[in-house]
Amino acid sequence: MLLIFPLSEDHRRLRTRVNLGAALLKLALVVGMLVLVADGARLEAALPWLPGRELVLRVDALALLFLSLSSLLWLFTTIYAIGYLEGSPNRSRFFGFFSLCVAATAGIALAGNLLTFFFFYELLSLATYPLVIHRGTAESRRAGAAYLRYTLGGGALLLLGIVWFETLAGPADFAAGPGPAVDALATTAAFGTFWLMIAGVGVKAALVPLHGWLPQAMVAPAPVSALLHAVAVVKAGAFGVVRVVHDVYGVGNAAALGLLPGLAVVASVTILWGSIAALRQGELKKRLAYSTVSQVAYIALGVAMAGPLALVGGIVHIIHQGLMKITLFFGAGNLAETLGIHHVHEMDGVGRRMPLTMAAFTVGALGMIGTPPLAGFVTKWYLGLGALEAGMGWVIAVLAASSALNAVYFLPLLYRAWFREPVPGHWHDEGRAGALETRWTLLLPPVFTALGALGVGVLAGSDVSPLAWADLVATRIYRQ
Structure with a gap:
């Protein structure tokens, strides 16, 4: 570097x-x-x-x-x-x-x-x-x-x-884990x-x-x-x-000291507030930004529920959210760089002009909503199972509300892109790059990351999936 x-x-x-x-x-x-x-x-x-x-x-x-x-x-x-x-x-x-x-x-x-x-x-x-x-x-x-x-x-x-x-x-020291002095903290x-x-x-x-x-x-x-x-x-x-x-x-000490319920509340508030704030954003990148505020909090929520299933759901979302969100930002960047699109109302009919970019964007958006079999569904499934395991049924309501809000602020984007007619003057078209809808260096990354977001969901049960590795992590943590 x-x-x-x-x-x-x-x-x-x-x-x-x-x-x-x-x-x-x-x-x-x-x-x-x-x-x-x-x-x-x-x-x-x-x-x-x-x-x-x-x-x-x-x-x-x-x-x-x-x-x-x-x-x-x-x-x-x-x-x-x-x-x-x-x-x-x-x-x-x-x-x-x-x-x-x-x-x-x-x-x-x-x-x-x-x-x-x-x-x-x-x-x-x-x-x-x-x-x-x-x-x-x-x-x-x-x-x-x-x-x-x-x-x-x-x-x-x-x-x-x-x-x-x-x-x-x-x-x-992370390898040694919490020492006995942690138990004695006032x-x-x-x-x-x-x-x-x-x-x-x-x-x-x-x-x-x-x-x-x-x-x-x-x-x-x-x-x-x-x-x-x-x-x-x-x-x-x-x-x-x-x-x-x-x-x-140590999760046992944190639970015994009563530290985790507050973290679960903060994570849940963040999940809901981020989604509500995203609804009010007309600028595409800012809508995605508030979506990130909401989605990353799933990781903290999984940790706060203090159970192996919830931890699997939380830490696998490190991978899942990364694949989905980078796909969305790549897509938004393509729209801005190629067509000058920065706002939601400018997206009408853009799926016809940039079908591969919008197909990738659609995969990322549906994954964020939690549509099976995409990566986001796997995360929410394990967080839901973890909530039942931990006796925290109210988390199910948070996840359901979050998915509903995700749908409310993502589906209109997809509807505009695929089902509306383009509005003259909304685009500043830079022209095609040969047979492609934009430069290949801009097109290749979102297509591959979208396939990744689909693949890690479809193949979640395989031995080489992020879910399998997250399960290995959780098993080693709870075995200590």
Whole structure:
């Protein structure tokens, strides 16, 4: 990634080779680690940092779930960004920070203790900021300032929670799990440290009311939106929720201390509020942004129900939401780049002009609603089973209401695209790219990610599906 920064704008082919080569190499390494960890191998590296403390990178099943998503979607987002930014200025700067952002995400996934997690968590905030303000407009600078206020503020809360917790309970190593000192935490200390850390990671996870940065950040280019929503930032926050509950406190301790009901309520409010807010958005990317606020909270809800089935539903949504949401943002980016479509009312008849893009978009939208056999249905099915297992029947009502709201704000888009006549003047058509509806670098990624969202749903019962890996993670966690 450091090789990209000094490249001049004229070195387009070299920059493309470096980007794609790094993405393919990372994906190959992750596949190799998947095989080793499935066989029970232990992979770890440590670097001395502070007195008596180390930066630890450790490969476990949960880390690989997140790392696999970021590696696969990094490849598709890189291809997409190459096409989307063709002819744009400052591409070396963009791809340099883009690669640094993905490297920080890998560090978060592989972090072996709280200190390492915090280090890469803050690096992610700093690496993403130049991407948010990439266009250099006044609006993008305002969005970048809001992004920094939220994320650095969240980082401060996370650090305060870590320092307070480790002063009382000792260093938190994810492999060792919660130590005996966690059981002895006073109620005030347990609640205080827990909610400080949850608030810290909840900023990036866009939990209400810490979500305000996310809709503002939609001013960034479409590849950045895809990165924020599906690959890196919001997933880093949701992944942090999983680590705090299961690896810092332990789900049994968190439940016994009464910490999880509040998290379940926050997640449920976020799910419903995000969907209601999406209904009011006429700008396509902002509607998708509020959809992300709602959808990512499913992960926190699955963790908060404190049961193996719910955990499977929550953590598999790391993969499922990533595939569906990146497809939607790729589709929205294609509409904006090719036809100048930015608002819902401009989508009339666009399915006839861009059938492959809209077919992919349709798969992503129906998956978000929870239509079988797509990925979103599998998530909601397991969350529903987990709610019954945990005796939390009210969660079923939250899931049902969420699906209904998803349908209300997604189905009109599909109706407009497929069944209405185009309105003259709504499009600024850039013309076709040969026989294709747009450049192949823009068309290939959403088609493949849409097929992925379909495939992981249809093949959910196979031994190599994300669901099978999430079940492996949950089994290992609850066996401890």
